[in-house]
Amino acid sequence: MGRKGPGFAAAAVFLLAVAACGGGGGNTTQTDVGITSNSILLGNTIALSGPAAAYGTIANAENAYFTYVNNTQGGVNGRKIKFKILDDSYNPAQTVPLTHQLVEQDQVFAMFSGLGTQDQTSVRDYLNQKKVPQLFVATGATTFDKDFGTNGWTLGWQPPYQGEAHIYAKDVLANHPNAKIGVLYQNDDYGQDYLKGLTDQLGDKASMIVDKESYDVTAANPFAQLTALHAHNVDTLFLFSTPKPTIQSLAFITAGLHWEPTIYLNSVSNPQVYMGIAARSGAALKNVTSVAYIKDPTDPQWANDDGMKLYKTVIANCSTCNVLDGFNIYGVAVAYTMVDVLKQAGSDLTRANIIKIASSQLNETNPFLLPGVKVNTTSSDHFPIMQEQVITWNGKGWTLQGSLIDERGTIK
Amino acid sequence: MNRLRTAPPRYWLVVLAVVLFLGLPTVTSSFVASEWGQALTLAIAIMGLNILVGYSGQLSLGHGAFMALGAYISAILVHRYHVDFLVTIPIAAVATGLVGFLFGVPALRLSPLYLALATFALAVVSPSLIKRPAELTGGVQGILIPQPDPPPFAGDAFNAVTGTAMTSDQWIYYVILFCTLLLFWLAWNLGRRRPGRAMRAIRDGEVAAAASGVNVAGFKTLAFGISAFYAGTAGSLFGLSIGFISPDTFPVSLSIQLLVGAVIGGLASIPGPLLGAIFAYFLPIESNQWVPSQTWIPDQITSTVKNAGPAVSYGVVLILVMMFAPNGIVGLVKAGYVALNRRLRGAADRETGQLPPDPQTV
Numbered sequence: 001m002g003r004k005g006p007g008f009a010a011a012a013v014f015l016l017a018v019a020a021c022g023g024g025g026g027n028t029t030q031t032d033v034g035i036t037s038n039s040i041l042l043g044n045t046i047a048l049s050g051p052a053a054a055y056g057t058i059a060n061a062e063n064a065y066f067t068y069v070n071n072t073q074g075g076v077n078g079r080k081i082k083f084k085i086l087d088d089s090y091n092p093a094q095t096v097p098l099t100h101q102l103v104e105q106d107q108v109f110a111m112f113s114g115l116g117t118q119d120q121t122s123v124r125d126y127l128n129q130k131k132v133p134q135l136f137v138a139t140g141a142t143t144f145d146k147d148f149g150t151n152g153w154t155l156g157w158q159p160p161y162q163g164e165a166h167i168y169a170k171d172v173l174a175n176h177p178n179a180k181i182g183v184l185y186q187n188d189d190y191g192q193d194y195l196k197g198l199t200d201q202l203g204d205k206a207s208m209i210v211d212k213e214s215y216d217v218t219a220a221n222p223f224a225q226l227t228a229l230h231a232h233n234v235d236t237l238f239l240f241s242t243p244k245p246t247i248q249s250l251a252f253i254t255a256g257l258h259w260e261p262t263i264y265l266n267s268v269s270n271p272q273v274y275m276g277i278a279a280r281s282g283a284a285l286k287n288v289t290s291v292a293y294i295k296d297p298t299d300p301q302w303a304n305d306d307g308m309k310l311y312k313t314v315i316a317n318c319s320t321c322n323v324l325d326g327f328n329i330y331g332v333a334v335a336y337t338m339v340d341v342l343k344q345a346g347s348d349l350t351r352a353n354i355i356k357i358a359s360s361q362l363n364e365t366n367p368f369l370l371p372g373v374k375v376n377t378t379s380s381d382h383f384p385i386m387q388e389q390v391i392t393w394n395g396k397g398w399t400l401q402g403s404l405i406d407e408r409g410t411i412k
Numbered sequence: 413m414n415r416l417r418t419a420p421p422r423y424w425l426v427v428l429a430v431v432l433f434l435g436l437p438t439v440t441s442s443f444v445a446s447e448w449g450q451a452l453t454l455a456i457a458i459m460g461l462n463i464l465v466g467y468s469g470q471l472s473l474g475h476g477a478f479m480a481l482g483a484y485i486s487a488i489l490v491h492r493y494h495v496d497f498l499v500t501i502p503i504a505a506v507a508t509g510l511v512g513f514l515f516g517v518p519a520l521r522l523s524p525l526y527l528a529l530a531t532f533a534l535a536v537v538s539p540s541l542i543k544r545p546a547e548l549t550g551g552v553q554g555i556l557i558p559q560p561d562p563p564p565f566a567g568d569a570f571n572a573v574t575g576t577a578m579t580s581d582q583w584i585y586y587v588i589l590f591c592t593l594l595l596f597w598l599a600w601n602l603g604r605r606r607p608g609r610a611m612r613a614i615r616d617g618e619v620a621a622a623a624s625g626v627n628v629a630g631f632k633t634l635a636f637g638i639s640a641f642y643a644g645t646a647g648s649l650f651g652l653s654i655g656f657i658s659p660d661t662f663p664v665s666l667s668i669q670l671l672v673g674a675v676i677g678g679l680a681s682i683p684g685p686l687l688g689a690i691f692a693y694f695l696p697i698e699s700n701q702w703v704p705s706q707t708w709i710p711d712q713i714t715s716t717v718k719n720a721g722p723a724v725s726y727g728v729v730l731i732l733v734m735m736f737a738p739n740g741i742v743g744l745v746k747a748g749y750v751a752l753n754r755r756l757r758g759a760a761d762r763e764t765g766q767l768p769p770d771p772q773t774v
Contacts, residue, residue, distance in 0.1 A: 092554060093661035096654050097450075104443035118553065122656045125556055187543075188552045216543065216552060218660065 034109025043102035050089030054243040061331030064318035092122035117190035148382040163407035165197025182234030187214035194240040250283035271326025288393035307367030333368035446581040455689035460642025466679035468635035469615030474531030476666035477538040482647030504648035512640020539659040554658025678740025699725035
């Protein structure tokens with residue numbers, strides 16, 4: 001066999017030569033990546049599986065809106081929106097390589113509505129370094145809006161968690177001044193952001209918090225933490241948790257602990273359908289308070305509302321989407337803003353122009369948000385949505401209380 | 413020259429493989445290079461496992477934990493103390509090797525079944541353990557590792573060959589490739605020298621090995637230490653390549669993935685871990701993308717594969733490999749090569765009119 005040696009060597013040299021030549025014809029210059037004469041490619045990572053899989057439908061709803069725009073308006077200025085969704089299982093260790101894939105291999109124009117505080121934090125430096133817009137992340141962690149100065153390619157959309165927590169703090173002080181507060185929060189930036197907002201707004205009354213317990217994203221359930229909170233004689237419980245642990249908690253409080261605290265529930269788990277699942281699992285759902293800024297598809301008062309009608313038309317484009325799921329109208333609403341930005345950009349479809357419009361020139365009345373809620377950014381204010389309204393659970397659905405509370409300017 | 417001429421064909425295969433891996437980043441995109449870089453880090457870890465399982469006959473279900481240790485040592489040194497990443501690789505490797513050695517002292521006195529359980533326990537607790545000292549490890553938030561720019565000499569050389577600027581992913585790929593070659597060469601040397609023979613003797617018969625004067629406990633512990641050294645290097649490089657590590661980067665399933673890779677590639681061989689790693693790394697990625705795109709597969713199966721991800725494809729492939737290639741890919745190729753050689757040689761002998769050698773006289 002030895003005499004075949006030189007042949008192999010020649011083949012090896014040839015391959016090396018091929019290898020050496022192949023690299024020359026790399027990417028040709030393009031005014032901006034991900035835009036062609038008839039398409040705009042957006043990328044997204046979201047939890048289609050794993051502990052936060054309930055959120056997965058958001059991306060499908062967003063895609064439904066893009067399909068609607070492509071079909072009824074021929075896209076944006078003649079360009080159809082293509083939307084590539086990848087499943088990161090709510091695990092930053094997967095978000096990072098998937099985002100690299102979308103940016104470097106699929107060559108997306110921008111990342112849109114990537115979900116998860118931790119997940120989006122883990123790719124923020126990368127996307128900013130690459131100057132790829134990380135637009136309207138599906139997390140309310142305050143940092144995404146607040147730190148626009150240092151991360152100028154990243155912007156949130158929904159009201160910041162700290163602002164929401166401020167509203168709860170005010171509500172507790174007004175309605176339950178002697179409350180013994182217990183907090184269940186997810187042990188990451190998202191949970192801690194809510195906790196910070198609550199503690200900040202309580203100020204010198206922060207000692208009302210008698211116990212706070214955290215759970216890990218990968219934990220099977222938060223039952224041990226709830227038992228500990230119960231043992232500390234908590235009478236007002238804050239749930240800063242994603243849908244799955246929230247449903248587990250609501251059911252366990254009633255069925256496992258026979259406990260009836262006043263409950264404040266973070267908005268990221270409050271769609272009516274999830275409350276319904278909790279009720280069927282045995283949750284009593286007494287004295288539950290949350291906040292809203294989007295129209296609830298299960299609320300009969302929007303039956304003849306134009307925005308709600310449009311939502312129902314749009315969501316018909318998604319065969320797996322439950323029309324009643326509040327996460328779907330969230331997806332459609334944020335996709336509406338994205339299309340709005342693309343329309344405003346007109347023929348100047350560059351990454352820099354997109355981020356400039358999104359961060360400082362938004363002035364939008366979004367038909368899927370509660371009446372009066374504005375999506376608004378200026379050169380000095382990069383928090384797109386800042387108004388929310390308190391809601392309480394009436395046994396079947398949410399009831400809007402009082403009027404819109406504007407937190408704009410409270411977070412610097 | 414005579415040595416070159418008489419070199420067996422597998423040496424030329426090694427040269428070919430090295431040339432292919434060296435040339436890869438020049439023909440593919442930077443992203444593909446980083447994927448292959450990560451596959452190579454798995455190859456290093458699997459080689460470590462191969463030394464332990466294949467050569468010395470110990471079972472470990474906890475090598476993911478050693479990878480985590482290596483990765484965190486590097487990441488903490490880079491993040492907190494601003495040490496150059498390249499410097500942290502040997503530090504992480506040696507420290508992890510030391511920990512593996514110490515872990516091996518008590519653990520290897522356990523019988524194989526209990527050793528498997530002890531190492532499995534290590535893999536299960538490590539994500540939770542990492543979360544506790546949150547100031548040091550970043551807790552659940554993990555640590556971002558800035559990717560280093562290529563040094564001028566590498567960038568210039570790459571530019572001279574391809575005409576494009578070298579990205580950090582491509583530079584990291586070459587760093588990983590260098591470590592892989594070095595560690596595979598070390599493993600090859602280890603395998604055919606005294607320690608390797610001692611380990612195999614222990615694997616094949618502990619009592620017999622002890623009777624022949626082999627220090628059984630000593631070599632078992634050594635194998636564990638070396639194995640952890642490899643895993644630590646792999647972890648360190650893995651973190652560098654991804655640019656972010658968190659406790660969930662190193663789940664229990666990673667340890668299983670490594671073992672599956674070692675078995676599929678072929679135990680007690682040098683190319684086995686490389687093939688196993690390519691398999692273990694690309695199988696879940698490809699199956700996740702391939703299965704949903706096939707319309708003939710029923711929707712229910714598609715959604716199961718999508719949700720259970722790698723587990724389903726691993727299961728199927730592992731069963732097939734165990735049925736049809738119990739010695740892994742390398743075993744299959746070897747058996748095929750031997751059979752082919754026999755046929756070709758027989759045919760050649762008939763054509764030249766020479767009689768094949770009489771089997772009884774050989």
